Amino acid sequence: MGVTHMMQLQRLCDSITIFLEDDLDPRSFFQTKKIANRYNCKQLEEKCNQFALQRFKEIAQSDEFMKLDEKFISFLMESKETKAKEEVKCRMLLAWTKHDIDERKECFLSLVMKFQLTKMTLSYRRFLVENETLLYKSFEALRLLTLSILDSHGDISSKDVNLTEKKQLVVFDPTSERMHSHDVDDKTWTPMQTIDQAIIQNTLYSAVVMESYIYVICTNKSFYSLEYAESNAKWEQMANANLQNACAVALDGFVYGIEYEKYSNIMERYDSSNNRWTRLTNKSLDMDHESLVAADGKVFCIAGSNQLYRATNQVEIYDPVTSTWSMDDRSLNEARYSASATATEEGIYVMGGYNVDGRSTLTTVEFRSSVTKTWMMLKPMNNAREEFGSCVIDKKVYVIGGNGIPANIEEYDPATKEWKIIETIQGKNIVPMATVAISI
Incomplete structure (x- = not known):
């Protein structure tokens, strides 16, 4: 060359x-x-x-x-x-x-x-x-x-601490095709973003909040997210879940879901960093109408109905660190299914549902202390409820709807150990399993 x-x-x-x-x-x-x-x-x-x-x-x-x-x-x-x-x-x-x-x-x-x-x-x-x-x-x-x-954990937007920020209760109303937030202190309702038509057509089933996003799952397994703090934000369709009629909870940047109306031992996890659902280790029990809640860094599947159509009082616990399931050493005091569960830093609340043979709707409430790991009975709710929503705002527990009763809201104050009805919702058709609490 x-x-x-x-x-x-x-x-x-x-x-x-x-x-x-x-x-x-x-x-x-x-x-x-x-x-x-x-x-x-x-x-x-x-x-x-x-x-x-x-x-x-x-x-x-x-x-x-x-x-x-x-x-x-x-x-x-x-x-x-x-x-x-x-x-x-x-x-x-x-x-x-x-x-x-x-x-x-x-x-x-x-x-x-x-x-x-x-x-x-x-x-x-x-x-x-x-x-x-x-x-x-x-x-x-x-x-x-x-x-x-x-x-990689969901495109978290930059936001300074707001000293006046407060939590509000959010419901989904297909009639008005809107979300509505409720200030539990001053008893005011505020219209929020519209519900995407695809969500309405696919029938919204349950909702969960993670970071600054609301995620909803429809009955046909479709999955959507909305950055709720942005007034002009649009619903975005994410990867479909593989779960039929799923309920979900958020824990450490992931969404965990189970099939609610199906005898199943399947749980899946959604990772927003790669927009993917992954099937996890199967539960030990095939149940339906379980209560799902995240607490103490773990996911709890509480009670539910077995294949003999009988309510149980058993509790399974999933540890994300080891990817293993274990049975809670201490079961509920009362068997129930179609109950609602929520958690504070102090422990887990389980409320209402059907009794052991499904003939009666319950008002009873149980609490599992994060310290003692034992279940204790609390003062019952004013209304018997099943398949309803619950959430925590400022350490108080709120329950809404269920059992075909008017969509009233009850509040439990751990300081006074008392339940009281704080609101009766007028003119709204509330999706019972989709009540969430957000920070505004």
Whole structure:
């Protein structure tokens, strides 16, 4: 190539170029690239560039990769055509930088901020934060990496602490096709966002709040989310659940769901970072009409009806850390199904439902202390209820609707140990299993 280039034998030069292109592989790449650069063979340079993009992982594992110049490394890292995962590119960029860290560290810090960080696995991003001291030299790189980790948990919007923020009770009314929030202190109702037509058509079944989003599940397994604090926000359809008539709870950035109206031992978990439902370890018991609640870092499936159509008093507990189920050593005092459950920091409340043979609707209430792990009976509700909603606002428990009774709201105050009816809803058709509490 040197002789033909010096003597300007273009046809021979072209023939050599074709030979080098045909012979290009991970072993010959680096020498071929040097020849292309030295003799300004544009066609061969382009061929080498495309080869490097397509076979990045193979050439990156060669010792000669560490000798590539900054311009070519930048090209490989910034190109959207590079066939390698973002974490692989980042790992090789780190290796290349450490080969001559004094000369290359500035290049690394400028390039690492151009990666699509949210496409890296969370475990690798945590590894970078914990182990790569190079990142500590750039506040901006650390900031972007940290934000990417937060964004992987549902694109959490930035929001300062609001000292006047308060919780309100939210209901879904298909009649007005709106959500409505209720201030339990001043007894006022405020219309919120409309309910998407697709949700109405697919029949809203249950709802859960996680971070600044409300998630709803319909009877046909479709799943939607809404950033409720944004008045102009629109409902977004997420990945469908694999659960029929599901009820759900939120725990540590995940949504957990079970099939409510089906004898089932299935539970699934929704991860907003990848918009995916995953089936978890099966429960021990095939039940329906269980009460689902999150407390003490675990998910509790409480009571329910067995396949003999009898209410039970058993409690199963799922531990997300070990992905295992266990039976609560202490069962409920009273068997029940179609009850409602909610939790405070002090413990779990289970209210109402049908009795053991399904002939009577219950007013009874039980409480499981987070300290003693035992169930105790509390003062009963004013109204017997089944298949109804409950939530906690400022440590007080609120229940709404159920059993075909008017949609009144009862409040339980742990300080006084008393129940009282605080509101009777007029002109609204409340979805019974979809009452939630939000912060506004």
